[in-house]
Structure formats: C-alpha cells, structure tokens
Amino acid sequence: MTADSASIDLKHHFLIAMPGLEDETFARSVIYMCEHSERGAMGLIINKSADISMRHLFDKVDLPLRREDLVQNPVLHGGPVQTDRGFVLHDPVQMAPADQERGPIFASTLSVPGGLEMTTSRDVLEALSSGAGPRRVLVTLGYASWGEGQLESELGENTWLTVPASVDVIFDVPLAERYDRALDLLGLKSWMLSPEAGHA
Template identity: 70%
Template sequence: MATEPPPSINLTHHFLIAMPGLEDEGFSKSVIYMCEHSERGALGLIINKPSDINVQGLFDKVELPLRRGDLTQTPVFQGGPVQTERGFVLHESMMPGNESVYASTMSIPGGLEMTTSKDVLEALSTGAGPRKVFVSLGYSAWGEGQLESELLDNSWLTVAADLGVIFDTPVEERYDKALMLLGLESWMISPVAGHG
C-alpha cells in the first residue's frame, strides 16, 4: 500500500514552538518566527534567544552611529545556526503593497518584512527607519520536506504568529506567551511524544 504524502502546509507568518522533548541545544525551548515556507524549504528567526550583544554594540561594530534611543539596549538575537555573522532585520512594512524601501527585503504576509541589506541599519542610524524592529544574527533553515518531517516527529507545535509576542513581550516570556496562543502552558506538555 502506498502511503499518501502529507498535505501541503504553509507556515509562513506562524510560530514554531519547540516541544519540551526537543533537546537540540540551539532549538531547545525556542520560538521561531517563520518568514518563508514553501515546498522548497523553510526559513525562520528564533525570537527568544538573545545573544551577548545589543543593538548599540552591533552598530559600533559596523561603525554606524545609532540615533534611536529606544533600540540601544535591545538585544541582538541568535536567529539560528545558519550565517551567524550576517544580520537579519525583521520589521514592520514601510510601504503599503509590495514595494520595499530597502535593497534586499523579503515581504512576509502579515505586515512584516525581513531585510538583509545595510540600508535598513543606515536608516536606523539617522533616527529614522521602521518603528518596530527585531535584529538577529543568523537564521534557521530547513531543506525540502525537512520541516514537515520534524512536525511529524512531534518536535514542534505551530500557531499563527502574533506580532505582539515578537515586538512587545519581554524575551523571557515569549515561549510561554506563544504557548498561550494555543491555550497551553508549558507544564501541560509532556517532554515525551505520544508514540505508544
């Protein structure tokens, strides 16, 4: 008997929430905002693992002034294990429609963009730029079918993203807040998947 392929799912603009049993050091207790998910693979940013550098420190490294007092102490996050020396800026869309004001930007349904070009940092350095900003070094990626297979293994819970969790929730509360979107609390979830 041939097994049916799993139905196609698109988790763009969703959170992946690590199950307690997921012990991979980089992904344990993580919440990942999914920027893109297609049959070719998936890309996302971990939103609850701060690095040891803040936005002011990042701007010092790239030799730009930072004229946004609201961002100086904001942590730069470890977005994932891929390209950890490269910056990724998740921010609210600057323009209605699909026209981005930055050179290298991916539009994400749900009103966000992810920019990898330095011009977004230059805009922030002048005191302008997007109002809500999340900065990470590195990203998380899955090849074709890889994420679907991890979902079948009960490694992740999924829920539609809530931008308040990314931009308005203290880092240490983001995992629990994401679970609450599903009506869950961490004590309710067994660390062992139910494969009886």
C-alpha cells in the same frame, strides 16, 4: 481528510519547540517563519539573545545608533546558519504612492504574506542609524533553515507546535516570556507538555 504536506504553509506562523527538543540551539525556542514552500523553510528564533546589544552591533558596523528606543535592545541569536550576518525583522514599511514606482525602500527585503518584513541589506541599519527606519524592529544574527520536506518530517515527529504568529509577542513581550506567551496563543502552559508526547 488529511492535508498534503506540500499544502502546509507556515509563513507568518510561530514554531514552538516541544520539551523533548533538547538541541542547544532550539530548546525552548520560538521561531518566526519567514519562508515556507515545497523547497524548504526559513525562520528566525525570536527568544534567544546573542549576548550583544544593538548599540554594540552598530558600533561593530561603524554606524551611530540614533534610535534611543533601540539602544539597549538585545540582538538575538536567530539560528545556526550564517551567524555572522544580520537579519532585521520589522513592521511593513508603508510607502507613499508616488514612491512605489521606485521599488522597495530597502535593497533586500522579503515580505512575509500577511505578516512582517525581513531585510538583510545594510540600508535598513543606515536608516535606523539616522533615527529613522521601521517603527518596530528585531535584529538577529543568523537564521534557521530546513531543506525540502525536513520541516514537515519534524512536525510529524511532534518536534514543533505551530500557531499563527503574534507580532505583539515579537515586539512587546520580554525575551524571557516569549516562549510561554507563544504557548498561550494555543491555550497551553509548558507544564502541560510532556517530553514523551507522541512516543507512547
């Protein structure tokens, strides 16, 4: 029985680039998928640095950063779309029952079913600036997106491997090791993957 392409739901999954993918942005990338529907897909690359630190980013937006645990963290290159905008991937924010009636804590947050939350509004940076905010965060500039059917087509061409996401890989594994650790989730090593896969 073959799965209808519309039934593939890769939210809270990793896309792992196959070796044959040589595009500069996506080569050896691991992407956390935030949205996936018949209309398209959206995710954040979690293993490529944008060459600025969190402290530098907060300086640029005129906010102090009072979270010592985050000061030296790199800001990541999340993808080629809207590279001037910040996207904050973070642990789900638990609200006290009395606060739930007021709605979400942040103005613009996407909750990934079974997974993390992604916030694009400045108020999450303000919370971090004050020393509060979500416990674990990853900040990217830009995101990756696919139009209707585009990701399914790339999957059919063996461009990507997919695996349910591990939040430990996102938050606890050093940047340079995330590609190999994502492959470990599938029981694979990078040397096992031939760039010629699927083209015999």
